[in-house]
Amino acid sequence: MAAKILLLEDDLNLSEIVEEYLSDEGFEVSLVGDAQEALDMAYEKHFDIWILDVKVPLGDGFSLLKELRQTGKTTPAIFLTSLNTADDLKEGFESGCDDYIKKPFELIELKMRIESLLKRSFSHKNEDYEDLGDGLKFVLNSQMLYKDDKPINLPSKEIKLLNLLLKHKNNFLSTEKILEEIYDYDEEPSELSLRAYVKNLRKIIGKEKIINQRGRGYCYECS
Numbered sequence: 001m002a003a004k005i006l007l008l009e010d011d012l013n014l015s016e017i018v019e020e021y022l023s024d025e026g027f028e029v030s031l032v033g034d035a036q037e038a039l040d041m042a043y044e045k046h047f048d049i050w051i052l053d054v055k056v057p058l059g060d061g062f063s064l065l066k067e068l069r070q071t072g073k074t075t076p077a078i079f080l081t082s083l084n085t086a087d088d089l090k091e092g093f094e095s096g097c098d099d100y101i102k103k104p105f106e107l108i109e110l111k112m113r114i115e116s117l118l119k120r121s122f123s124h125k126n127e128d129y130e131d132l133g134d135g136l137k138f139v140l141n142s143q144m145l146y147k148d149d150k151p152i153n154l155p156s157k158e159i160k161l162l163n164l165l166l167k168h169k170n171n172f173l174s175t176e177k178i179l180e181e182i183y184d185y186d187e188e189p190s191e192l193s194l195r196a197y198v199k200n201l202r203k204i205i206g207k208e209k210i211i212n213q214r215g216r217g218y219c220y221e222c223s
Helices: 012-024 035-044 061-070 086-094 107-125 156-167 175-182 191-205
Strands: 004-008 028-032 049-053 077-081 099-102 129-133 136-139 144-147 150-152 210-213 217-220
Touching: 004 012, 004 035, 012 028, 012 107, 028 035, 035 049, 035 061, 049 061, 049 107, 061 077, 077 086, 077 107, 086 099, 099 107, 136 156, 156 175, 156 191, 156 217, 175 191, 175 217, 191 210
Parallel strands: 004 028, 004 049, 049 077, 077 099
Antiparallel strands: 129 136, 136 144, 144 150, 210 217
16 A cells, blocks of 8 residues: 655745655645645545655644644654754654755655655554553563654653553552562662653653652552
8 A cells, every 4th residue: 555645845846856755656645835734634634654844834844743743643754944054853753754854855864754654653653552542552572652753762761661561551669669669679779869750751651640649659650
């Protein structure tokens, strides 16, 4: 089945060239020329990749993608732009993009970037993971936390703690049990450090997700 691509580009000449090339390469391309039309189509239809120009009528690519990410949509996105400063690059990735191509670009480069993102997305879809909401997911096999399909680097103890809490979702684990599980036999368990790990995880996944009750310990999303 052909991968579906939403292409937002207001330069008619460029958009037709890109659309024709990608169609010839076996992709199914939907072309839009302004931010509002792109937003509507992204909500109405499923796409495997969004390719978004930044400077477009009725908005801009950065704001468009940020809005889509805030609603929980995790479709991989590539920005096409003539902007080239470090601040522009930072804003692009902070808005939730997965890749960034500066104009002018070679069509073969765009194709390679698309194929790379599709492979990564397909790989994640075939892994068992826990959906933590707000674009967050914890892949169980690799024990990696992702935000909008971008990895979040966590210290090993926090990874062990999150994995343990998810395995026992909606059940309290005593502090003693947690310390026993996340510390190796040659390490000195620290309840103070455990509190710090919980605090850091709450900053990422939400304070309300990890509950602590005196005498019962900790629980992820207790019902």
